[in-house]
Amino acid sequence: MATLVKSFAIQGIDAYPVDIETKTMEGQPMISIIGLGDQAVKEAAERIQSAIDESGYEFPKKKVIISLAPSDKKKCGSHFDLAMAVGVLKQAELIDAKNLLQYGLIGELSLDGRLRPSRGILPMIIAAKKHGYKSVIVPRENMVEAKLVQGIQILGFGTLLDVLYYLEGKKTCENTVLEEEKAIWQDNLLDFADVKGQDEVIDAVTLAAAGGHNMLMIGEPGCGKTMIAQRIPTILPQMTEEECLEITKIYSISGLLPNGHALMKQRPFRAPHHNASLNALIGGGVNAMPGEVSLAHNGVLFLDELAEFSKRTLDALRQPVEDKKVSISRVNGTNTFPSNFMFVAAMNPCPCGYYPSSRCRCTDYEIIKYRGKISGPIMDRIDIQKEVHPVDYFRLNEAIPAISSSEIRARVERARTIQQIRYKGEEGINCNAQMSTSLIQKYCVLDGESLKLLKSISEEYGYSARVIHKLLRLARTSADLDGVENIRLTDVQKVLSCRDLDKSNSKMMVVK
Numbered sequence: 001m002a003t004l005v006k007s008f009a010i011q012g013i014d015a016y017p018v019d020i021e022t023k024t025m026e027g028q029p030m031i032s033i034i035g036l037g038d039q040a041v042k043e044a045a046e047r048i049q050s051a052i053d054e055s056g057y058e059f060p061k062k063k064v065i066i067s068l069a070p071s072d073k074k075k076c077g078s079h080f081d082l083a084m085a086v087g088v089l090k091q092a093e094l095i096d097a098k099n100l101l102q103y104g105l106i107g108e109l110s111l112d113g114r115l116r117p118s119r120g121i122l123p124m125i126i127a128a129k130k131h132g133y134k135s136v137i138v139p140r141e142n143m144v145e146a147k148l149v150q151g152i153q154i155l156g157f158g159t160l161l162d163v164l165y166y167l168e169g170k171k172t173c174e175n176t177v178l179e180e181e182k183a184i185w186q187d188n189l190l191d192f193a194d195v196k197g198q199d200e201v202i203d204a205v206t207l208a209a210a211g212g213h214n215m216l217m218i219g220e221p222g223c224g225k226t227m228i229a230q231r232i233p234t235i236l237p238q239m240t241e242e243e244c245l246e247i248t249k250i251y252s253i254s255g256l257l258p259n260g261h262a263l264m265k266q267r268p269f270r271a272p273h274h275n276a277s278l279n280a281l282i283g284g285g286v287n288a289m290p291g292e293v294s295l296a297h298n299g300v301l302f303l304d305e306l307a308e309f310s311k312r313t314l315d316a317l318r319q320p321v322e323d324k325k326v327s328i329s330r331v332n333g334t335n336t337f338p339s340n341f342m343f344v345a346a347m348n349p350c351p352c353g354y355y356p357s358s359r360c361r362c363t364d365y366e367i368i369k370y371r372g373k374i375s376g377p378i379m380d381r382i383d384i385q386k387e388v389h390p391v392d393y394f395r396l397n398e399a400i401p402a403i404s405s406s407e408i409r410a411r412v413e414r415a416r417t418i419q420q421i422r423y424k425g426e427e428g429i430n431c432n433a434q435m436s437t438s439l440i441q442k443y444c445v446l447d448g449e450s451l452k453l454l455k456s457i458s459e460e461y462g463y464s465a466r467v468i469h470k471l472l473r474l475a476r477t478s479a480d481l482d483g484v485e486n487i488r489l490t491d492v493q494k495v496l497s498c499r500d501l502d503k504s505n506s507k508m509m510v511v512k
Contacts, residue, residue: 002067003091006104006133007083008124009068009075012335013249013290015120015127017104019069020080022087027063033084035068038076038287044109047078048085051109055161060092074333076287079118082107082137085160086167097167103155104128104136105163113160117141119255122248125149137163144262145252148245190231193404197391198224204386204498206408209235210415211432211477213470214321214343214381216306218501219388221353225346228388229302232344233267234405236299237413243298246338250290250297268299270341274308282316288328288335293320296341306347307373314378317343321381324434345382347374349504371505383433383470385501415480432477437469444472450492461502471495 002023008015031045052059066084068075083105089095106124108116121142126149128136135153138146143156155173157163165171192202201217205228208215217225239247248264251257257264272281272292283291293301303309320326324340350367354360362370379385416431422443423429429436435443446454458468474495475487 003087003100005083005087005090005100007080007106008104008127009073010077010120010123010253011073011333012288013123013246013253013294013337015123016073017127017131018075018080020083020087021067021069022084022091023065023067024060024062024088024091025065029059029061029063031064031066031088033066033068035066035071036074037068037080038074040078041068041075041080044078044081044084047081047109047111048088050111051081051085051113051160052089054111054113055159055164057089057094060088060094062092064088064091074287077118077120078108078116079106079120079124081109082115082160082163085109086163089164095164095168097164098169100167102134103167104133106136106142107139107157107163109160115139115158115160115163119257120253121145122148122245122252122257125152125154126249128152137166145248145257148248148263190234191405192228192231192235192408193402195224195228195231196396196400196402198228198388199400199402201228201386201388202403202408204384205232206235206411207474207477207481207494207498208232208342208344208384209408210412210481211419211473212342212430213383213433213474213477215345215384215386216379216382216501217344217346217386217388218349218504219346220348220355220357220390223388223390225388226302226304229271229300229304229344229346230269231405232300232302232342233269235408235412236267236342237409237416239265239267239298247298250294250337254290254295256295268296269302270296270299271302271304274303274305276309276313278313278316281313282320282326283328283335283337286330288330290337291326293317293326293339293341294337297338299341301341301343303343303345306345307370311373311375314373315375318377318381324428343382346388349387368505371501379501380464380466380470383474384498386498387500387504411481414483415477418480418483432473432480435473435476440469440472444476444487446472446475446487446492447489450475450487450489453489453492453496457496461499474498 002021005020007018007020009018033042049059090097106118108118110116117139122145125136125146129149129152135155137155140156140158146154166173219225244263244265270292279285281292283294320339321343325336326339327334327336349355350362351370352360352362419431475491478491478494479487
């Protein structure tokens with residue numbers, strides 16, 4: 001009769017139970033692992049044999065077959081080691097483990113029998129609770145992460161021998177967390193109070209943050225685009241517990257959650273280099289993993305030097321930006337990862353970076369070609385286009401002190417509260433940027449004068465229906481920031497002033 005041990009596998013950002021069946025039979029001593037395991041699973045045979053030997057047990061001199069069910073799903077990772085080793089020892093009757101089926105076992109084995117921390121612990125514990133497991137055994141270093149899930153017993157051990165003694169009733173588990181819960185990052189030292197001389201851009205950033213809108217900053221090198229972008233997470237509302245768990249799951253699966261740390265409480269800020277591959281940005285690989293768009297979930301994705309990214313990579317952002325999720329299809333199945341991020345980008349106005357100043361030596365053709373690297377569909381998905389002008393360093397001390405991040409965040413949170421109340425009951429809609437067409441018609445009604453202005457500007461610049469909808473959403477956010485019920489003419493004027501690149505391109509075409 002085969003021995004059954006319980007463990008878990010990762011699919012997308014979720015986990016599902018895996019039955020690990022072990023059977024010994026007469027034949028040449030060897031381990032055969034079946035059930036669509038990746039290379040890490042297949043290499044477990046060597047780790048298991050060494051760990052069992054180092055723990056003082058003799059590996060059975062028989063043919064050992066280990067099956068990971070369901071056998072039609074691809075499984076990856078080294079966290080099955082512990083469950084497979086326990087299954088082998090139980091099948092060979094070398095241990096007298098009691099109530100084995102009430103435990104879920106997770107952990108990689110080192111050659112000397114120590115338990116190494118594994119990635120993806122959080123979604124696996126959530127799956128264990130969902131499927132009614134009473135206890136889960138994990139490596140001691142993963143205890144803090146595992147304890148984020150309430151209502152299930154978490155047992156942490158340091159070695160295979162400790163686990164075996166516990167299962168046999170020879171040893172108890174102290175079940176203590178080594179460190180107190182702490183945030184992934186230290187308190188953020190970045191603050192908008194450091195940004196001086198850019199009041200107009202900060203107003204645009206506040207508008208973007210208040211409604212969850214996408215933003216592009218255009219300006220010459222050194223004018224402060226990156227500095228401003230890095231501070232955007234400091235003005236976004238605090239994450240809810242549900243949002244914290246969701247982003248912690250993504251980082252746990254990606255192996256980016258530092259051991260010994262617990263819940264991620266700060267909104268992520270991801271800034272991939274412009275030579276990042278398509279898979280790195282969107283997600284993918286042989287075993288589909290989250291990309292930068294998912295690592296920025298509930299936070300900010302910042303693309304600096306936007307025009308330097310490949311056209312194919314940028315165009316792949318269309319679906320994640322619009323749908324707030326990304327689906328990665330592989331032969332073994334389709335994984336869907338969340339990607340609800342605030343898209344912020346920065347670029348130079350021309351190849352040399354100094355247009356329209358006298359320092360610029362680019363021709364009109366070179367400038368148009370440079371800006372043409374960003375396709376129309378991507379530009380349509382960017383709500384705010386704002387020019388960032390350089391400031392005189394030697395006059396910064398004379399500038400009016402900039403507003404702090406805490407003050408801006410207070411305004412943003414008030415506006416977000418208005419939006420949450422407005423969209424209560426609307427599934428999947430939490431801010432103005434996510435408004436559907438029907439909601440735009442309901443909440444973005446313009447008076448005659450405002451409608452006339454919007455129509456004339458739209459005809460002048462040839463705005464698509466998508467751009468007009470984005471302008472209406474922005475106007476709704478502008479009104480929410482001031483706490484007024486109806487969109488005013490000043491709100492429409494304000495959002496129309498946030499399309500600087502359209503105006504610049506129009507002037508260039510006239511000159512040409």
